[in-house]
Amino acid sequence: xxxxxxxxxxxxxxxxxxxxxxxxxxxxxxxxxxxxxxxxxxxxxxxxxxxxxxxxxxxxxxxxxxxxxxxxxxxxxxxxxxxxxxxxxxxxxxxxxxxxxxxxxxxxxxxxxxxxxxxxxxxxxxxxxxxxxxxxxxxxxxxxxxxxxxxxxxxxxxxxxxxxxxxxxxxxxxxxxxxxxxxxxxxxxxxxxxxxxxxxxxxxxxxxxxxxxxxxxxxxxxxxxxxxxxxxxxxxxxxxxxxxxxxxxxxxxxxxxxxxxxxxxxxxxxxxxxxxxxxxxxxxxxxxxxxxxxxxxxxxxxxxxx
Amino acid sequence: xxxxxxxxxxxxxxxxxxxxxxxxxxxxxxxxxxxxxxxxxxxxxxxxxxxxxxxxxxxxxxxxxxxxxxxxxxxxxxxxxxxxxxxxxxxxxxxxxxxxxxxxxxxxxxxxxxxxxxxxxxxxxxxxxxxxxxxxxxxxxxxxxxxxxxxxxxxxxxxxxxxxxxxxxxxxxxxxxxxxxxxxxxxxxxxxxxxxxxxxxxxxxxxxxxxxxxxxxxxxxxxxxxxxxxxxxxxxxx
Numbered sequence: 001x002x003x004x005x006x007x008x009x010x011x012x013x014x015x016x017x018x019x020x021x022x023x024x025x026x027x028x029x030x031x032x033x034x035x036x037x038x039x040x041x042x043x044x045x046x047x048x049x050x051x052x053x054x055x056x057x058x059x060x061x062x063x064x065x066x067x068x069x070x071x072x073x074x075x076x077x078x079x080x081x082x083x084x085x086x087x088x089x090x091x092x093x094x095x096x097x098x099x100x101x102x103x104x105x106x107x108x109x110x111x112x113x114x115x116x117x118x119x120x121x122x123x124x125x126x127x128x129x130x131x132x133x134x135x136x137x138x139x140x141x142x143x144x145x146x147x148x149x150x151x152x153x154x155x156x157x158x159x160x161x162x163x164x165x166x167x168x169x170x171x172x173x174x175x176x177x178x179x180x181x182x183x184x185x186x187x188x189x190x191x192x193x194x195x196x197x198x199x200x201x202x203x204x205x206x207x208x209x210x211x212x213x214x215x216x217x218x219x220x221x222x223x224x225x226x227x228x229x230x231x232x233x234x235x236x237x238x239x240x241x242x243x244x245x246x247x248x249x250x251x252x253x254x255x256x257x258x259x260x261x262x263x264x265x266x267x268x269x270x271x272x273x274x275x276x277x278x279x280x281x282x283x284x285x286x287x288x289x290x291x292x293x294x295x296x297x298x299x300x301x302x303x304x305x306x
Numbered sequence: 307x308x309x310x311x312x313x314x315x316x317x318x319x320x321x322x323x324x325x326x327x328x329x330x331x332x333x334x335x336x337x338x339x340x341x342x343x344x345x346x347x348x349x350x351x352x353x354x355x356x357x358x359x360x361x362x363x364x365x366x367x368x369x370x371x372x373x374x375x376x377x378x379x380x381x382x383x384x385x386x387x388x389x390x391x392x393x394x395x396x397x398x399x400x401x402x403x404x405x406x407x408x409x410x411x412x413x414x415x416x417x418x419x420x421x422x423x424x425x426x427x428x429x430x431x432x433x434x435x436x437x438x439x440x441x442x443x444x445x446x447x448x449x450x451x452x453x454x455x456x457x458x459x460x461x462x463x464x465x466x467x468x469x470x471x472x473x474x475x476x477x478x479x480x481x482x483x484x485x486x487x488x489x490x491x492x493x494x495x496x497x498x499x500x501x502x503x504x505x506x507x508x509x510x511x512x513x514x515x516x517x518x519x520x521x522x523x524x525x526x527x528x529x530x531x532x533x534x535x536x537x538x539x540x541x542x543x544x
Contacts, residue, residue, distance in 0.1 A: 175412055182398045182409050188360055189396040193457070194384030194413035 008147045010265045016153055016222065018261020019160035022254045023215035024238035025245065026167065027086075027208025029253040032242070033184045034204050035098060037107050041089060041114035042212060043235015045082050047228060049213025050220040051122060053078040054133055067136045068155070075159075075217045079210035086209025087202045089114055095198060115235075122228040130227045133220045156218050163214055164254055167207065171250060180204055184248070244286060246299020255297060260286075309336040309371070311465050311496045312357070312388075317366035319356045326352040328520040329366065334465065339487070339497040341507040341528070343541055344517035350500040351393050353517070354467045357498075358390035359383050370465070385413045387464035393473065393500075395454040399443030403434055403453060406442050410457030420460070427456035430486070448479035455486065465496045472503045484510055504541035508532050516541075 024046050031039045056074040057066060064070040093110050141150035171177040179195045180203070187197050219234075220226045237260060245256025263285055267278030290296075312334040319327040326349045334340045344350050355361040357368050359380035367376045370388055378386075398406050407427055411420040428435035431452045437445060442453060451471055458466060468487065472480040484506055491497050501507035508514055508528045516524040516537065524534070531537050 175408065178401070178405050178409055179412060181401060182405075185398045185400060186396055189392065189398070190409070191360060191380035192358060192384065192390050192392060192396075193409050194381050194461070195409070196379075196381045 005146045006269055008144065010269055011262070012147070012149055012153060014262035014265035015157055015258070016261070017265060018258035019157055020215045020219050020234065020257075021238050021241045021260050022257025023160060023163065023211045024234055025241040025253040025257045026164075026250065027212045028239055029242040029245070029247055029250060030180070030204050030208045033248040033250075034180055034201055035094070035107075036104065037094065037111065038239070039208075040108065040111040040235065040239075041118060042208070043231035043233075043238065044115050044118035045086055045089075045209045045231070046212040046216040046219075046234055046238075047226075047231030048085060048118060048122065049078045049082045049209075049216030050226040050230065051126070051131075051216075052081050052213065053217030053220055054131055054226055057133070057135075065136065066134060071135060071137075071217070071221055075214055078213045078217045082213035082216075083206040083210035086205040086212075089209075090202050090205040095201070098201075115231075119228050119231060126228055128228060130225045132225050134224075135221055137221070152222065156222060159214075159218065163211060167211070167250070170207070176200060176203055240283075240286065244289060244296055246296030249296070249298045252296055252298035259297075308338075310334070311336040311371060312498065313367075313369040314353070314357070315367045315369070317353070317356060317368065318364045319352055319361050320364055321352050321361060326361075326520055327356060330517070330520070330522055331366075332515050332522065332525070334496060334498050335513075336464075336496050337491075337494065338513065339491050339499055339511040341499045341501055341504075341511035341514045342517055343501060343504045343507060343514055343531075343537075345540070346502070347519075348517040349520040350517055351469055352520075354390055354392075354469050354498070354500055357467060358388065360390075384461065387461070388467070389458040389461060389463040389465070390467040391454050391458045391469060391471070393469040395450045397442040397445075397450050397453050397457070400441055402439055402441055403445070404438040406453055406457055407434075407460055410460035413461060423460045423462070427459055430459070430489075431456050447475050448482065451475065451479075451483055452486070455483075455490075459490065459495075463495065465498065466490065467498045467500075469500045470502060471499070472501060472506055480506060504537065 024042065028039060028042050031037055031042070053074040056077045057070055060073055061070050064073055093114050094107060097107050097110060137152045139150050141148050141153070171180065179190060179200050183190050183195070183197055183200055190197055238257065241256035241260045242253045243256070244259060245252025245254070260282070263282045264278055267281035268275035270277060270281060310333050314330050314332050317327055317330045330353055342350050342353060352361055356363050359378055363376050367374055369375070370386060375383055375386065398409065404424065407424045408420060411423050414420045414423070433449055434453060434456060437449065442450065445453060455471070471483050471487065475483065480503070487497060487499070488510060499507055499511060508531055511528050514525065514528050514531045515522050
């Protein structure tokens, strides 16, 4: 009975954690797919998203309340604001390098620079302190046998699934989505078709950044506290998730995030060795996985990188 | 005297550090097929890339129906009605045949019109209809060339720049592609055709230019070029 309880409870925890990883991994993978850049600032956009959501909740909380309505508004505003911030970063920092056909390494170092700029700005603005995200979401929920699943958990998993479905539709069905996939394959051929490549890359940054912001807002609400450095670790983990899934692949990023989240929570329950070993367990498995499938689960050596 | 669709005036361009075009001047009259001949590295592809905006012009001008488009961005030139089908076809191998065509019509604002044009391309190339759900990379060389031309026809361009459409294709397929180019031309599309296969190109074109190391060294009616001793020796295997 208690083992069943633990497994089910951890499955839910893993699913939530994995949802956050997946949402962040998507942006990593999309940007890599389209311009082959490892955007190390991506985790910081998640962090900024959490703070924008927190700020919005503070401002609008008086009117909309700090329940679902207020949180939904904070989520949308944060997605929009951080999406625009992602576009600004692309325009100001990355596109000039792309125009000059700069070496890939310069782009990567620029990304590290953007990351430091973002999290240090937030650090100064918040004095490096933790902020508590107050909401009126309780712990009520439904019972699955001995396990309680809160409505908050259900809503978050459903919201993540909806965002992913929307993304899938956008990439597969709209002209801009098709253009993104085409640019990943051959940007010059796209120019010859009248596609504004720079603008489409900007749009990719918008979409990827706003997904990270959504994860940031949800994580803030779920865990109840946020801090300027929260993007660093999740950035690395989401990058890991994207690589496990096969970087450049969108379904791969979704899958990689979920696998990473589930492995991590499973790692906290290992018998005999204790939860302190969870990262050793998780990343040990990942190293093994990549030894046997270096391109990631859904990656091919020459795949459509979107 | 018919209208001139495309005029290059003393066009110069660099490809990397190479001075690839050293002052090219040529004219493509509306409704005609004009061919640009020359050996490997003569600057044929660079000429097309400079016209379509992929390579910046160092000096000189490109005029499209009297409008100076020398500094125009590649993606804006498409909307004016000038389409470049690049060397090696450059279809999107992991996208479906249909998606490739849809992207050819990216600048069309109307989804219905885009669907209609896809249908029109399928009428032109029935084989593409059969393969519309396959990814572009699974097509044969000839089918890929048809897809590349079909993709270009999505916007119903006034002028088509074709770079080596016969490259790597079997003689029978080359004939089919040339027949299609002729058909498009007879329906009103002006064509600037770059070819290494001079025999085929001179049969199709009304007028030809010969390019050597970035300069026009000869030009004239195709019938005259076909009989020119130097052309026969250098390009027609005589």
